[in-house]
Amino acid sequence: ELKVEQNPLFLSMQEGKNYTIYCNYSTTSDRLYWYRQDPGKSLESLFVLLSNGAVKQEGRLMASLDTKARLSTLHITAAVHDLSATYFCAVDRGETSYDKVIFGPGTSLSVIP
Amino acid sequence: NAGVTQTPKFRILKIGQSMTLQCAQDMNHNYMYWYRQDPGMGLKLIYYSVGAGITDKGEVPNGYNVSRSTTEDFPLRLELAAPSQTSVYFCASSYLRRHSTDTQYFGPGTRLTVL
Numbered sequence: 001e002l003k004v005e006q007n008p009l010f011l012s013m014q015e016g017k018n019y020t021i022y023c024n025y026s027t028t029s030d031r032l033y034w035y036r037q038d039p040g041k042s043l044e045s046l047f048v049l050l051s052n053g054a055v056k057q058e059g060r061l062m063a064s065l066d067t068k069a070r071l072s073t074l075h076i077t078a079a080v081h082d083l084s085a086t087y088f089c090a091v092d093r094g095e096t097s098y099d100k101v102i103f104g105p106g107t108s109l110s111v112i113p
Numbered sequence: 114n115a116g117v118t119q120t121p122k123f124r125i126l127k128i129g130q131s132m133t134l135q136c137a138q139d140m141n142h143n144y145m146y147w148y149r150q151d152p153g154m155g156l157k158l159i160y161y162s163v164g165a166g167i168t169d170k171g172e173v174p175n176g177y178n179v180s181r182s183t184t185e186d187f188p189l190r191l192e193l194a195a196p197s198q199t200s201v202y203f204c205a206s207s208y209l210r211r212h213s214t215d216t217q218y219f220g221p222g223t224r225l226t227v228l
Contacts, residue, residue: 004155033216042203042219043156088155096210097144097163098217099171103155 002027004091004104012110013079021107023072023089031092032072034063036085037106043088047074079111115139117220119204125226126194134189134223136204144207145187146171146217147179149200156203162187194227201225 003026013019023032030051035043047056049065049072056063060083062075072089086106094100120135138145143164148156148171158171162181176198178190187206191198204220 009153042221044219045216048216090155094210097161098146098205098207098210099158099161099169101158101217103157105153105155 002029002091002093002102004089004102006087006089006104006107008107009105010108010110012112013076015080015111015113016078018078019076021074021076021087021109023074023091023104025070025072025091025102027093028067028070029091029093030065030067032065033090033092033101034072034074035088035090037088038085046087076109081111081113084109084111117204117206117218119202119220119223121223122221123224125228126191127228128194128196130194131190131192132194132225134191134202134204134225136187136189136220137185138187138204138206138218139185140206140218141184142206142208142218143184144209145181146205146207147177147187147189148203148205149173149198150203150222151200159189159202191225196227199225199227 005024007022032049034046047063052067054065060077065072086108088106090103092101117138146161147159160179162168202223205217207217
């Protein structure tokens with residue numbers, strides 16, 4: 001059974017600091033997603049990582065995937081308040097649809113001035 | 114395009130009542146999905162559909178039913194509501210996944226409380 005863990009589950013960080021969120025999963029997969037969810041809102045797709053060594057960046061967020069270590073990281077650079085949200089990683093073992101996607105528990109990020 | 118829409122946004126049910134959560138998409142996606150999100154948890158798949166007339170169970174289907182009579186609509190039915198079904202329900206849709214940029218599109222959610 002595929003399990004997806006995230007660390008930390010809660011993160012409070014000061015503006016301007018850097019931090020990394022970790023996503024570990026228990027079985028092989030070469031497709032991983034990162035989502036952002038603002039309070040009371042739906043999920044917004046941030047990154048799709050498709051292969052070992054994949055790295056994607058958007059603004060102050062950078063995501064990477066190490067399929068051999070079964071690990072993905074979401075790195076936050078010089079955090080700003082607007083990044084406060086819950087971040088989910090999700091691991092996909094499907095082929096053509098998303099019915100085999102398993103979500104992690106989420107990391108609740110709070111960026112304080 | 115409205116994308117994925119869900120109604121209602123909020124609902125309170127009494128134990129034993131039934132209701133239908135509506136989901137519609139206007140992107141001509143073949144695939145549609147229902148998830149539930151419990152507090153502090155990730156999403157869990159309830160049911161999904163690969164096209165009109167075809168549905169299948171996800172990870173947590175008990176207590177729910179679905180139908181898919183059209184490409185656009187994918188309602189989720191709760192029969193005999195129980196407190197354990199208190200959750201936020203998200204509908205999503207997607208194309209058949211072929212390209213690296215393909216992704217799911219999520220609706221705004223329905224917050225359901227069963228008392």
